[in-house]
Structure formats: C-alpha cells, structure tokens
Amino acid sequence: MAFPVIHSTLDPKALKAEIARRYVLAEPLDCRLINRANNDFYEIRAGRERFALRVAKANFRPDEAYAYELELLTHLHQSGCRVPVPLRARDGALFFTVEAPEGVRAIAIFGWLSARPFTNKLTAADAADMGAALARIHIAGRTFRTNYHRAVNNSAYVKQHMPALSDMLANSPEDRAFYLKAEALVHDAYVKIARDDLPKGQVHGDFQFANVMRDADGAIAALDFDTCGEGFLAEDIFTFIWRSDMEIRDEAVNEAFIAGYQRVRPLSEAERRALPVLRVARDLVMCTTYAILINRVGPVAGFDGNFADFTVLARRHLAMTGLA
Amino acid sequence: MTFPVIQSVLDGAALAAELARRFDIAPPVKCRLISRGMNDIYEVRSAHGRHAVKVARAGKADDAAFDYEQAYAQHLADAGFTVPAPMIGRDGKGFFSVDAPEGRRQIAVMKWLDGTPLTKAMSADDARRLGAFLARLHQSVENFNPPSPRSPETERKINERLPALVEMVADDPQSAQFLRHTASDVVARITAMDRAAMPFGAIHGDFQYANVMATPGGALATFDFSDCGQDFLGRDIVTFFWRSDFDGVGDALNPAFVAGYQSIRPLTPAELAALPLFRVARHLLITASMAEFVNRIGPIPGFDGKLADYIAMIRRFAPASTK
Numbered sequence: 001m002a003f004p005v006i007h008s009t010l011d012p013k014a015l016k017a018e019i020a021r022r023y024v025l026a027e028p029l030d031c032r033l034i035n036r037a038n039n040d041f042y043e044i045r046a047g048r049e050r051f052a053l054r055v056a057k058a059n060f061r062p063d064e065a066y067a068y069e070l071e072l073l074t075h076l077h078q079s080g081c082r083v084p085v086p087l088r089a090r091d092g093a094l095f096f097t098v099e100a101p102e103g104v105r106a107i108a109i110f111g112w113l114s115a116r117p118f119t120n121k122l123t124a125a126d127a128a129d130m131g132a133a134l135a136r137i138h139i140a141g142r143t144f145r146t147n148y149h150r151a152v153n154n155s156a157y158v159k160q161h162m163p164a165l166s167d168m169l170a171n172s173p174e175d176r177a178f179y180l181k182a183e184a185l186v187h188d189a190y191v192k193i194a195r196d197d198l199p200k201g202q203v204h205g206d207f208q209f210a211n212v213m214r215d216a217d218g219a220i221a222a223l224d225f226d227t228c229g230e231g232f233l234a235e236d237i238f239t240f241i242w243r244s245d246m247e248i249r250d251e252a253v254n255e256a257f258i259a260g261y262q263r264v265r266p267l268s269e270a271e272r273r274a275l276p277v278l279r280v281a282r283d284l285v286m287c288t289t290y291a292i293l294i295n296r297v298g299p300v301a302g303f304d305g306n307f308a309d310f311t312v313l314a315r316r317h318l319a320m321t322g323l324a
Numbered sequence: 325m326t327f328p329v330i331q332s333v334l335d336g337a338a339l340a341a342e343l344a345r346r347f348d349i350a351p352p353v354k355c356r357l358i359s360r361g362m363n364d365i366y367e368v369r370s371a372h373g374r375h376a377v378k379v380a381r382a383g384k385a386d387d388a389a390f391d392y393e394q395a396y397a398q399h400l401a402d403a404g405f406t407v408p409a410p411m412i413g414r415d416g417k418g419f420f421s422v423d424a425p426e427g428r429r430q431i432a433v434m435k436w437l438d439g440t441p442l443t444k445a446m447s448a449d450d451a452r453r454l455g456a457f458l459a460r461l462h463q464s465v466e467n468f469n470p471p472s473p474r475s476p477e478t479e480r481k482i483n484e485r486l487p488a489l490v491e492m493v494a495d496d497p498q499s500a501q502f503l504r505h506t507a508s509d510v511v512a513r514i515t516a517m518d519r520a521a522m523p524f525g526a527i528h529g530d531f532q533y534a535n536v537m538a539t540p541g542g543a544l545a546t547f548d549f550s551d552c553g554q555d556f557l558g559r560d561i562v563t564f565f566w567r568s569d570f571d572g573v574g575d576a577l578n579p580a581f582v583a584g585y586q587s588i589r590p591l592t593p594a595e596l597a598a599l600p601l602f603r604v605a606r607h608l609l610i611t612a613s614m615a616e617f618v619n620r621i622g623p624i625p626g627f628d629g630k631l632a633d634y635i636a637m638i639r640r641f642a643p644a645s646t647k
Binding site: 171 | 326327328336619
C-alpha cells in the first residue's frame with residue numbers, strides 16, 4: 001500500500017497532454033515546473049504565446065472558491081486592473097480538476113504577466129504605488145457580481161486553524177498559551193469590529209510584495225488571488241504589511257503604502273480605529289497557516305524564517321492593540 | 325484514475341507514527357519538513373531530543389546503495405567526524421523503505437547537527453581549511469569496508485540526462501552540438517582511465533560548501549552523502565570547484581582549497597592532470613541533471629541559475645579539442 005502523502009508534483013508530460021486536450025493552444029507546446037510551493041506553477045509555452053498554469057493544493061478549497069476567484073480575475077481585468085487573465089478551456093470552463101494521490105487538485109491557466117516582481121528592496125515610493133493599486137482593485141471589486149460565495153474572515157480562519165498551531169507548539173507551552181490567549185482577544189475584538197460596520201468588498205487576500213509586479217510601462221500588476229474573497233477591505237492592507245514587517249522592517253514603507261491606498265480610497269474612521277487589531281489578526285493568520293502548511297511545502301520564500309520571528313511580531317502587535 | 329505524479333511529500337503525521345513504531349524515540353514525536361528538494365528532510369522532535377530524517381528521492385538509489393550511504397556515514401562518525409550518523413531502528417537496521425506514489429523511497433533517522441552551513445562568503449583561509457578537512461575525510465576511509473558496491477556513476481548519468489539538456493537548447497543547434505560533442509569526449513576519456521592510476525576509494529560525492537557546516541564549537545561537520553560511492557578521490561575536489569564556480573568565487577577559493585587538501589594528502593601528478601577533466605564532467609553532470617529534474621523539483625538553491633550561465637561554465641572548462 002502506498003504511504004500517505006500530503007502533496008505531489010504532477011508529471012509535466014501528462015499535464016501537457018491533458019491541457020492540449022482541453023484547451024486551444026498552439027504548437028509546439030512545452031510545460032515546465034517553475035515554482036513548487038503550496039500551489040505548483042508551470043510555465044506553458046504554446047507557439048509564441050506564454051501562459052502560467054497553476055495546480056492548486058489538494059483538499060484546501062471547494063470548487064466554488066476557484067470559480068469565484070477566476071470570475072473575479074476576469075472582472076478585474078475587464079475593469080482595467082492588471083491581473084493574470086484566466087484562459088477558458090474548449091468547454092468554456094475556467095478550471096478543471098484532477099485526482100492526485102493526496103486529493104482533488106484544481107488546475108487553471110492564466111495569461112503570462114511579464115512584469116518585474118517587487119522584492120524586499122522596494123522603496124517607500126513603490127509602496128505608495130502598490131497601496132494605490134490595491135485601493136483600485138477594491139474599488140473595481142464593487143461592481144463584481146457572481147453566483148458563487150467566498151468569504152474571508154481572519155478571525156474565523158485563525159479560530160479554525162488554531163488547533164494545528166497549538167499542536168505544533170506542543171513542546172513550547174509558553175508560546176502556545178500566548179497564541180490561545182491572542183486568538184481569544186482578537187476574536188472578541190472582531191465581534192466589536194463587525195458591529196462598527198467596517199466596509200466589506202472583494203479582497204485580494206495576499207497582497208504581499210512578492211505578489212505584486214511593476215510592468216514595463218510603470219503600471220502595477222497583481223497576481224496570486226488564491227486567498228481572495230469577500231471580506232473587510234482594510235484586512236488586505238495587512239497582507240502587505242505582514243511581509244513588510246518580516247523582511248523590510250521599515251515603518252516608513254508601511255506608512256507610504258497606507259498613504260498611497262488612501263489617495264485612491266480614504267479609510268473610514270472605523271477602519272482606522274480597527275487597524276491595530278487587523279494587524280495582529282494577520283500575524284495570527286500567518287502563524288496558523290505556517291502550522292497547517294509547513295509540512296506540505298517546507299520552507300519557501302516568505303515562509304522560510306525561524307518561527308520565533310513570527311511570534312515576535314504577533315507579541316509586539318498584540319501589545320500595540322492594548323487588548324492584552 | 326489518479327493523475328501521474330513524479331514526486332510526493334509524505335504525510336508528516338503518518339511519518340511521525342511510523343518513526344515512533346520503528347525507532348526508540350519517545351512520544352510526542354513531531355515531524356517538521358525543513359527542506360524539500362531532491363530528497364526531503366524533516367526535523368523530528370521527541371522526548372529524546374532532535375533528529376533529522378531523510379526521505380530519499382524515489383529512483384535515486386536501491387536499498388543496497390542506500391545501505392552503502394548509511395554505512396559510509398557511520399564509518400565517518402566512528403572515525404571521529406561530525407556527521408549525521410544513522411540511528412539504528414528496533415529491527416537493527418539504519419533505514420527502512422516505503423512505497424510512495426512515484427516509487428520506493430528510503431527513510432533514515434539521523435543525528436541532528438547544530439551549526440551554520442557555509443556559504444560563498446568565505447575567505448581563502450576558510451577554503452584551505454575545507455580542503456584539509458576533505459583530505460582527512462579521504463584518509464579516514466582507507467579502511468572502510470562497504471556492505472555493498474556503489475559508484476556515483478557520473479558518466480552513466482551524464483549520458484542518461486544529456487538528452488533532456490539538449491532538448492532544452494533545441495532552439496540553439498550550435499550549443500546542442502557543443503554539448504553532445506563535449507559530453508561524448510569527456511565521458512570517453514574518463515571511462516578509459518585506469519582505476520589503478522589514481523587513488524580510488526569512498527568519496528563524499530557532493531562536497532560543495534553548502535553541505536559543510538561550522539559547528540558551535542568551531543569544528544567542521546559535513547552531511548548529504550546522497551552521491552557517495554567508490555570513485556577517484558580527486559572527483560570530490562571538483563564538487564567543491566563546481567559550487568564555487570557557480571557562485572562566481574572559484575578563482576578566489578579553488579586554489580586555496582587545493583592547497584589545503586594537499587597539506588594533508590598531496591595529489592599525485594596523475595590526479596592533478598585529471599582534475600580539469602573531472603571538473604568539466606561535474607559541470608556537465610549538474611547542468612544535465614538540472615534539465616532532467618527541473619520538472620520534478622522546480623528551481624531550488626544551486627539549481628536556480630540561468631541555463632546560459634551553466635553552459636558558459638561548461639564552455640570555459642571544456643577540453644580545447646571540443647570548443
């Protein structure tokens with residue numbers, strides 16, 4: 001009997017044959033693995049065209065979540081935002097699924113973005129441009145209509161996955177106690193935030209610098225909408241700030257990002273009040289995500305630090321909320 | 325029907341349960357994947373402390389070849405080197421195998437090494453020290469009695485993987501021809517070498533500095549014996565060359581590395597004469613392996629450069645007759 005596995009790499013030759021059958025793609029067709037992480041990415045060359053193919057991780061989201069994401073991307077593209085455009089298959093579908101040894105995996109093909117990804121060397125001016133781009137995505141999302149449902153709520157996510165973090169920290173009782181307490185405090189704070197009627201809409205879900213690019217004409221492009229959905233818009237700000245806190249560690253960059261965002265979409269008073277709680281909520285999202293995914297992907301960019309660094313941020317930001 | 329796969333990651337919880345069943349490690353046993361590359365490496369924590377677990381890539385070695393690798397590590401440990409010595413299971417063996425979806429994979433529990441892996445940011449003195457360390461490693465295996473034969477089979481692998489590389493440069497017929505010609509020439513010349521002409525024995529197989537660490541006490545430790553086997557000892561020297569060439573520090577570090585090596589074990593004239601050929605063979609092997617395996621593991625450190633740079637290095641070190 002085969003040993004249980006939690007992730008696999010699909011055979012590119014079989015994948016190439018499968019997409020040739022399902023999509024209208026020019027020849028010669030080539031399929032090459034370019035990134036193996038939570039989701040696996042392949043570069044597809046079809047004649048003179050280039051595409052990115054994503055094989056999503058198994059057992060993580062229902063089909064409805066992928067349908068939602070791909071429709072949102074199509075909408076954002078039609079609204080003028082620079083994002084990867086999903087390619088429709090011969091049958092009109094935006095994705096298909098295969099049975100991998102670890103479970104069902106959704107596969108989608110996107111137009112290739114040839115822009116340059118940002119790194120932790122980005123400047124405050126870059127951050128301001130990125131903040132403005134995120135705000136434009138939020139505004140474009142206002143007119144998005146879909147029959148699918150996909151909600152994002154950091155507090156609920158953390159509550160769901162806290163048992164995995166607690167289990168991971170079985171040998172670190174002090175840290176485990178801190179996270180359990182932090183989760184409870186953030187949960188209570190979110191109950192109050194919900195009462196404040198914080199603006200909701202289409203969020204990117206992971207607007208960290210590695211998922212943002214600068215195109216040759218200077219425009220900002222965003223990719224990886226894997227964790228998108230309908231949620232508090234202001235939560236998205238901290239998807240940028242979390243990675244910035246981990247790798248850039250310059251508050252001026254964070255401030256520039258928020259200022260750039262507000263140039264396009266000013267934050268409400270309630271949103272500004274909620275920022276400290278949203279920041280620690282993002283920290284907890286990343287800590288619990290680390291716990292549930294580290295054994296699937298191992299250390300990858302943005303997830304390759306010592307877990308102690310995650311805890312330092314969460315402790316600091318919880319203290320800043322005044323909740324503890 | 326299950327879609328074909330070429331690599332998998334074992335379930336950490338199932339792995340922890342299997343380890344607890346097979347080895348004398350006290351619960352709670354927690355596995356954390358710390359490196360996913362050709363092989364997968366886990367950090368395992370239990371009431372008995374920390375260990376490293378290696379899950380070998382399917383198809384890399386059969387059980388007999390893996391047994392050689394474990395015996396080599398144990399021999400080095402017995403000789404006083406700081407290496408990830410295998411832990412012996414309840415069945416008296418140093419590893420076990422499981423059937424993964426892509427094939428059979430060996431699993432070994434090893435001593436955890438504390439330390440900092442070396443990088444290209446080292447001085448010539450550091451490189452000299454590393455060379456001396458490798459020479460001592462070679463001296464220590466003179467009395468190594470392997471449980472089974474094993475060869476790194478560099479030339480066979482070059483021949484086997486070259487088609488993937490040639491396919492990758494299909495739009496550049498000149499490079500494709502150069503690679504075919506150089507590989508054919510180098511493989512033929514090395515295959516024709518007389519085993520008795522140079523010191524021959526158990527080699528590390530991948531003595532690049534990323535596989536050496538400085539321990540907290542200042543000593544050197546080495547790990548990753550996935551490419552070990554019986555070969556010309558001089559081949560280990562060029563594994564160091566390859567990584568430093570790749571990182572652009574070869575001219576600064578390689579002479580010091582060789583000087584350090586020779587301070588312990590002087591190279592014979594035949595070995596010195598063979599080094600350039602071994603060097604280009606190493607570059608050919610790594611480049612062809614990158615072409616062969618990039619679709620299995622994707623770009624990883626040491627396998628993430630531009631193909632043009634790899635080929636430029638082969639051109640630089642290729643025999644004049646093939647350029």
